[in-house]
Amino acid sequence: MILIVQIALVVAVILVSLVLMRGGVNAKHLAVRRIMLMTFAVAAALSIFFPDTLTRIASYLGIGRGTDLVLYATIVSFFVFMATTYQRFRNMETSITTLSRRIALDEAPKPWAAKQGQNCADDHRQ
Known part of the structure; x- marks a missing residue:
């Protein structure tokens, strides 16, 4: 079993x-x-x-049981995961902000282009 x-x-x-x-x-x-x-x-x-080997490794490290060693390793792994995920989301937020600003600038009406269009129309009337 x-x-x-x-x-x-x-x-x-x-x-x-x-x-x-x-x-x-x-x-x-x-x-x-x-x-x-x-x-x-x-x-x-x-x-x-080989669970006894894990218990021996834990005893060598000064930890009572192998299950405690697994628990401590899980906690450390969870904190590493949280830190890397936080960093990745911060980088994504920065990229999205930069991209949003770039799109806003590219799509913003350009006043100089509208004035040039009027000047050209005025030039053709004369």
Whole structure:
């Protein structure tokens, strides 16, 4: 029974990792994300099949149990995710603001163009 649960958990980790590895805009960030996800997937699979090893690693680091180590790693990962997401949204807001200003300037009526058109019309009347 435990083997079935372990296999199901590893399959879930692999599927989630594959979904998260899909393409992005920045090749450098995509490479880093893929390396981190592969590291996570391997570590998760090993910790599912060998939970005692995770507990030994936690004890070596001065943490009581392997589950506590996983909890701490999850909290750190969540904060890193929050920081990178915040930075990405700030960059998007800046880009959207710059683009909106550019569009507004491009589409704004140009008073000098209207005056030139009137001057040309006046020149033709004479």
